[in-house]
Amino acid sequence: MQQTDSTQVDAIRDQGRWMMRLWRHARAPVVVAITLPLISGLLLVAQAYLLASVLHRAIVEGASPHTLLTPVLCIAGLLAVRIGLAIVAERCGILAAERIKFFLRSASHATLLDHRPDWTAARSSGALSSAIIDQIESLDGFLVRFLPAMAQAAILPLAFAVMVLPVDWVVGLLFLVTAPMIPLFMALVGWGAEAASQAQAAAFTRLSGLFADRLRAIVTLKLFGRAESETRSVMAASEGLRLRTLAVLKIAFLSSAVLEFFAALGVAGVALYVGLTLLGFVDLRLSVLTLQAGLFCLLMAPEVYQPLRLLAAHYHDRAAAKAAVAELARQFDGLPESAGPQAILKPTSDTHSAAPIAVDMERVSLHTPDSRRLVIDSTSLLVPAGRHVALVGESGIGKSTLLEAVARMRAFEGTIRLDGQDTADVAEPELRTRVAFLGQRPRLFHGTIAENIKLGCRSAGDAEVHEAARRAAVLPFATQLPDGLDTLIGEGGIGLSGGEAHRVALARIFLRDPGLVLLDEPTAHLDAETESQVLDALMAFAAGRTMIVATHSAAVADRMDSVYRIVGAKVLSGPHVRAARPAVALRSVA
Amino acid sequence: MTALWFFRPLFQRHAARLAWTLLLSVVTLAAGIALLAVSGWFLTAAALTTAAASFNLFGPSSLIRGLSFIRILSRYGEKVFGHDATLRLLADLRGWLFASLFPRVPLADRSLRHGDLVSRLTADVDALDTVFLVAIGPMLAALVLGSAMATALWVFIPAAGLTYAVLVGLAILAVPVVLILASRRMGMELVEASAAARIAVLDGIDGHADLIAFGETGQARASFAASAARLATARRRLGMAGTLAAAATQALAGAAMVSVLWFGIATVHAGTIGGPSLAGLLLGTIASFEATGAVVRGVARLGVSAAAAARLKAIATAKPMVNDPARPEPLPNGDVCFESVVFGHDPRRPVLRGLDLCVKQGSRVAIIGPSGSGKSTALALLLRLYDPQAGTVSIGGADIRTVAQRDLHEKVSLLSQDSPVVLGTIRENLLIGRADASDAALWHALASARLADFVRGLPEGLNAFVGETGRTLSVGQARRLCLARTLLSQAEILAFDEPTSGLDREAELAFLADLYTATAGRTVILATHAALPLGAADHIFRMVDGRLETA
Incomplete structure (x- = not known):
C-alpha cells in the first residue's frame, strides 16, 4: 500500500x-x-x-x-x-x-x-x-x-x-x-x-x-x-x-x-x-x-x-x-515529451511486395482486450506462401483476434513470422505494404465513396478506383446514387446499408499489391449472388498471394485451399478434409 | 445573441440563486470601494486635523474593520452561490438537451456527425453555463456600482461625475458591444474549429485499424495537425480581441481617474470641497475599477457562448421527422399492413416503390433480398422512424400515423442492423429491452440468443462490464446481446433486421429454428439475406425493385 x-x-x-x-x-x-x-x-x-x-x-x-x-x-x-x-x-x-x-x-x-x-x-x-x-x-x-x-x-x-x-x-x-x-x-x-x-x-x-x-x-x-x-x-x-x-x-x-x-x-x-x-x-x-x-x-x-x-x-x-x-x-499511459518521428511515407512501388508470403504462427496465445479471458491458447499454424486458408469456428471463438494478431493489430504471446522474419521486427511501412488487412468493422470516413476507396492507395487514378469498385461490387449501387462514386457519405458510412459500406471498404484492398491478404468476414451482409461475384473477384486478386480469411460463410470456405477450425481456444491441427467439414454438411440444410 | 435569449426559461428557473449572486457581488464591490474611500478620507482628515483629541476616531476605524469583514464574507458567498447556480444550470441544460433530442432522432440533417453531437452536448453546454457568472452578472454589477460612483462624484465634483459617467459608461457598455460584434464570427469559428478537431480525433480512433492497415497514419496526423492549427489560430484571434478590449477598458478607467484627479484638484483649490473628500473620492474611484475590469474578461467569452447557444438551439428546435398526432388513437392488435408504400431518403430516388405487405397477427414473415434493396428501410417505416412519402403503414387497421409513438414503440420492437451495445453491464444492456425483467427472464433471453453460456463463463456474469460500442465483446457476441435485448421486450410485434449477421452458419440455423418457439404468439417480421431453414417463416417474400414478391 x-x-x-x-x-x-x-x-x-x-x-x-x-x-x-x-x-x-x-x-x-x-x-x-x-x-x-x-x-x-x-x-x-x-x-x-x-x-x-x-x-x-x-x-x-x-x-x-x-x-x-x-x-x-x-x-x-x-x-x-x-x-x-x-x-x-x-x-x-x-x-x-x-x-x-x-x-x-x-x-x-x-x-x-x-x-x-x-x-x-x-x-x-x-x-x-x-x-x-x-x-x-x-x-x-x-x-x-x-x-x-x-x-x-x-x-x-x-x-x-x-x-x-x-x-x-x-x-x-x-x-x-x-x-x-x-x-x-x-x-x-x-x-x-x-x-x-x-x-x-x-x-x-x-x-x-x-x-x-x-x-x-x-x-x-x-x-x-x-x-x-x-x-x-x-x-x-x-x-x-x-x-x-x-x-x-x-x-x-x-x-x-x-x-x-x-x-x-x-x-x-x-x-x-x-x-x-x-x-x-x-x-x-x-x-x-x-x-x-x-x-x-x-x-x-x-x-x-x-x-x-x-x-x-x-x-x-x-x-x-x-x-x-x-x-x-x-x-x-504517460505524457508526450516530443512529437515523435513523423510516420515515414510508404514506398510507392516495391517489386518484392507482390511475392506471396509464408505465415508461420508458433505457440501463439491471445487474450481478450481486458486480458481476462484466454481466446487462443498456444497454437501453432503454418500457412505456406501462396496458400489460401479459411479460419472457421463459432462467433466469438477468436478468428478475428488471430487475424488481427497476424496483422500486428493486437498484442499476443508467441511468435508470428512472415517469410521467416518475426513480425515484431518488420518495419511498419514495409509490413503495411506487404500485408493487406480488412477488419470486420471497417470504417468509412466522411468523404466521397471514391475518396474512401482511395484509402487503399492515395495515388490511385479514377480508372483504378472505378475498377476496384467494380470488383468489390460497389458499382451496382453506386451508379444508382446521384453522384455515383463521387457521392458524399457520412462518417461510419451513414447513407449506405451495412453491406454496401462493407463493399466500399473491401474495394480498398483491390488497390493494393500485397503478398499476404488478411480478410475478416469479407462477404458479411452479402446475399448469395453478390457474395459469389465478390468471391470471384477476390480469388482472382488472391492468385499468387497468400490469403487468410476468417469467415462464417460456407461459400467462402469452399473456395479456399484449406480450412482450419478453431475449437476450444485451439486451431485444430492440419487442414481438414473438405467432405468432413460440418460447415459443408450444414449447407445442404439451407 | 438571440440564441442566448432562447435559453432564458432555463435561467429563470434559477432566478433566485442568480439574484443572490448579483446582490452579493454588488455588496463585495461596494465594500471594497467604501473601504478605500473611508481610509483615504480618514487619513487625509487625520493629517489635516489640528485637534487630535476631538477627532472622532471610533466611527472611521470601526467602519474600516466592518467593511473588511463584509467584503470577505460576501465574496465567499457570491462565489459559492454563483457556481452552484451555474452547475445546476449545466445539469438542467444537459438533461433538457437530451430530452429534446429524443423526439428528433434520427436527425433529418444526416450530415450531422457523431463527434459533432458529442461536442455540442459537452463543450457547448459548458460554454453556455458560464454566461451569467462571467458575463451578465459582472456587467450588471458594474452598471449598479458605476452609477452609484458617478452619482457620488456628481454631488461633490460635478464635472468629474459627468466625465466619469461617460468614460465608465463607454467601458461597461460600448467596449463590450464592440467586442461582441467583432468577436461573434471569431467565436463561431472557434466552436467550429474545436468540433472539427474533435471529429478528426474520433476519426482517428474509430478508424484506427483501417488507418494502420493502409499505412495512412501519416495522412491522419497531417489532417489532425491542420485542424489543431485552425483551432489555435481561432483561439489566438479571440484572445487578442479580448486583450485589446481589456486595454481599452483600462485606458478609459485611467482617463476617468485622471479626470477625477484633475477636476478634484480644481474643486479643492476653489474651496468647494475639502481635501479629505477629494482623497476619499479618488481612492473610491480607483477601487471602482475592480468592477469595470471584470466586465470585459467575461464578455470575451460571450461570443463563444452565443455561438454555442446558436448550435444548441439548432438541434433543440430542429423539425422532428415524425410528429405525434394531436389526438392519438388507441393502437389495436392485429395484422401489420404496408399499402402502396413509397419511400426514399432522397425522394427523387425512392428505395421502396409501392410496397405491399400484409402480415397476419401472430404469423412469421421473412423478407429476403440483396443488401441495400430496402429491407431495413421498410422496418424503419414500421417503427415510424420516418413517414412514407406515399401509401400507409397500419397495425390492426389503424394507420400508425394516427397513434402515439410511445404506444407504437411498446407494441413493436426492432433489432436494427446497427443496434448498439451501451457502456455498462450486460444486465444494464438487457434491461433496456424491459426495465422490470427478472434475472430468470434475462437468462432466458440470453439462452434464446445463444449467449447464456458465454455470460455464465464470465467472472461477473450478468454484471460484467461491456465497453463502449461493446468493444470487449466480439462482433457476434455484441450482436447476440442486442438480439437478447429485443427478445426480452414484451412487444407483440418483433422486427428483426439481419438478426444472425454475427452468427456462424450453425448458430444461425439453430437460432432460426428456435425463433419459432422463442417468439410463440408474436408477430415476427424478419429481414435477412441468410438462406432460411424450413419452417423458420410462414411466408417468405423477396424484395425486388422496391416491391415484394413471393419467394
Whole structure:
C-alpha cells in the first residue's frame, strides 16, 4: 500500500515537473509574457508616488491646478505605458499557450496513432477525444495566466514592501511579514482543492464518455421507450458532477477568502496605523509622517496583495491543469515529451511486395482486450506462401483476434513470422505494404465513396478506383446514387446499408499489391449472388498471394485451399478434409 | 445573441440563486470601494486635523474593520452561490438537451456527425453555463456600482461625475458591444474549429485499424495537425480581441481617474470641497475599477457562448421527422399492413416503390433480398422512424400515423442492423429491452440468443462490464446481446433486421429454428439475406425493385 502511495506521489511530482518544462516549447514569448508585468509593477510604484504627491500638494499645500499639470500628465503617461506593456505581455502569453497546446495535441494524437488498434479499442473514444481537445485546453489558464501571475506574486509584493520601507518602516515591515504568509496559507488550502479537482476532472471525462455512448445508442433507446429514464440518468450524472465540482470549488474559494482577509487586513491596518500616527496617537517614527507618505502607503497597500490575489484567482487554473495533466497521463499511459518521428511515407512501388508470403504462427496465445479471458491458447499454424486458408469456428471463438494478431493489430504471446522474419521486427511501412488487412468493422470516413476507396492507395487514378469498385461490387449501387462514386457519405458510412459500406471498404484492398491478404468476414451482409461475384473477384486478386480469411460463410470456405477450425481456444491441427467439414454438411440444410 | 435569449426559461428557473449572486457581488464591490474611500478620507482628515483629541476616531476605524469583514464574507458567498447556480444550470441544460433530442432522432440533417453531437452536448453546454457568472452578472454589477460612483462624484465634483459617467459608461457598455460584434464570427469559428478537431480525433480512433492497415497514419496526423492549427489560430484571434478590449477598458478607467484627479484638484483649490473628500473620492474611484475590469474578461467569452447557444438551439428546435398526432388513437392488435408504400431518403430516388405487405397477427414473415434493396428501410417505416412519402403503414387497421409513438414503440420492437451495445453491464444492456425483467427472464433471453453460456463463463456474469460500442465483446457476441435485448421486450410485434449477421452458419440455423418457439404468439417480421431453414417463416417474400414478391 505504501509502495503504491509513494509511486503515486512520484507520478504527481513528475507531472508537476513536466508542466513546468512546458514553457520550453515557446521560450521567447513566455519570457516576454513574464517579464513585462514585472516592469509594469515597478512603474506602478512611480505612479502611486506621483499620485500621492499630487494629492499632498493640492490638499496640504493648496497648489493650484495649473502647477500640477505636469505631474498629472506624467501619471496619464505612466498609465498609457503600463497598458501598452499589458497588451504585449498578454499577446505573448496567448501565443505561447497556443504553441504549447498545439504541440501537445499533435504529440498526443501521434501517440494515439502509434499504438496498436487494440490499445484504442480498449478505451472510450469520447474520453480520448476529450483528453486531446478539452483536457489540453484546460492547460490554457495555467499557461497564459498562472505562470506570469506566479512570477509577479513571487517578486512584486516583496519589491513593493522594500520600496515602502524607506517611506515608513512600520508599513514596509507589515507588508514584508504578511505577504509571505499568504502563499503558505494558500498552499494549505490549495492541497485540498487539488485533490478534489482531480476527482472532478475524472468525473467530467466519464460524463463525456457517457454522453458519447448514449448518443450513439439514442435511436435504439428511443425505440425501447427509454427516453425519460435515460434523460434522468444523464441528469443524475450531471448532478453528481455538480456536487463533486461544488465540493472542489468550496475549498478553492476558501483560499481566495484567506487572501481577501489578508488584503483587507493590510489596507485596514495601514489606514488605521497611518491615521493614528498622523493624529499623534502612535509614534514609532523618527521623522514626521507627511500626507504624501501616508497616502503612498495606503495606495500601495492593495497593490501589495494584488499579485497574490491574481495568483489566487488563477490557482484554480493550476489545479485544473494538474488534474488535466493527470487525466492525460492516465488516458495515454504517460505524457508526450516530443512529437515523435513523423510516420515515414510508404514506398510507392516495391517489386518484392507482390511475392506471396509464408505465415508461420508458433505457440501463439491471445487474450481478450481486458486480458481476462484466454481466446487462443498456444497454437501453432503454418500457412505456406501462396496458400489460401479459411479460419472457421463459432462467433466469438477468436478468428478475428488471430487475424488481427497476424496483422500486428493486437498484442499476443508467441511468435508470428512472415517469410521467416518475426513480425515484431518488420518495419511498419514495409509490413503495411506487404500485408493487406480488412477488419470486420471497417470504417468509412466522411468523404466521397471514391475518396474512401482511395484509402487503399492515395495515388490511385479514377480508372483504378472505378475498377476496384467494380470488383468489390460497389458499382451496382453506386451508379444508382446521384453522384455515383463521387457521392458524399457520412462518417461510419451513414447513407449506405451495412453491406454496401462493407463493399466500399473491401474495394480498398483491390488497390493494393500485397503478398499476404488478411480478410475478416469479407462477404458479411452479402446475399448469395453478390457474395459469389465478390468471391470471384477476390480469388482472382488472391492468385499468387497468400490469403487468410476468417469467415462464417460456407461459400467462402469452399473456395479456399484449406480450412482450419478453431475449437476450444485451439486451431485444430492440419487442414481438414473438405467432405468432413460440418460447415459443408450444414449447407445442404439451407 | 438571440440564441442566448432562447435559453432564458432555463435561467429563470434559477432566478433566485442568480439574484443572490448579483446582490452579493454588488455588496463585495461596494465594500471594497467604501473601504478605500473611508481610509483615504480618514487619513487625509487625520493629517489635516489640528485637534487630535476631538477627532472622532471610533466611527472611521470601526467602519474600516466592518467593511473588511463584509467584503470577505460576501465574496465567499457570491462565489459559492454563483457556481452552484451555474452547475445546476449545466445539469438542467444537459438533461433538457437530451430530452429534446429524443423526439428528433434520427436527425433529418444526416450530415450531422457523431463527434459533432458529442461536442455540442459537452463543450457547448459548458460554454453556455458560464454566461451569467462571467458575463451578465459582472456587467450588471458594474452598471449598479458605476452609477452609484458617478452619482457620488456628481454631488461633490460635478464635472468629474459627468466625465466619469461617460468614460465608465463607454467601458461597461460600448467596449463590450464592440467586442461582441467583432468577436461573434471569431467565436463561431472557434466552436467550429474545436468540433472539427474533435471529429478528426474520433476519426482517428474509430478508424484506427483501417488507418494502420493502409499505412495512412501519416495522412491522419497531417489532417489532425491542420485542424489543431485552425483551432489555435481561432483561439489566438479571440484572445487578442479580448486583450485589446481589456486595454481599452483600462485606458478609459485611467482617463476617468485622471479626470477625477484633475477636476478634484480644481474643486479643492476653489474651496468647494475639502481635501479629505477629494482623497476619499479618488481612492473610491480607483477601487471602482475592480468592477469595470471584470466586465470585459467575461464578455470575451460571450461570443463563444452565443455561438454555442446558436448550435444548441439548432438541434433543440430542429423539425422532428415524425410528429405525434394531436389526438392519438388507441393502437389495436392485429395484422401489420404496408399499402402502396413509397419511400426514399432522397425522394427523387425512392428505395421502396409501392410496397405491399400484409402480415397476419401472430404469423412469421421473412423478407429476403440483396443488401441495400430496402429491407431495413421498410422496418424503419414500421417503427415510424420516418413517414412514407406515399401509401400507409397500419397495425390492426389503424394507420400508425394516427397513434402515439410511445404506444407504437411498446407494441413493436426492432433489432436494427446497427443496434448498439451501451457502456455498462450486460444486465444494464438487457434491461433496456424491459426495465422490470427478472434475472430468470434475462437468462432466458440470453439462452434464446445463444449467449447464456458465454455470460455464465464470465467472472461477473450478468454484471460484467461491456465497453463502449461493446468493444470487449466480439462482433457476434455484441450482436447476440442486442438480439437478447429485443427478445426480452414484451412487444407483440418483433422486427428483426439481419438478426444472425454475427452468427456462424450453425448458430444461425439453430437460432432460426428456435425463433419459432422463442417468439410463440408474436408477430415476427424478419429481414435477412441468410438462406432460411424450413419452417423458420410462414411466408417468405423477396424484395425486388422496391416491391415484394413471393419467394
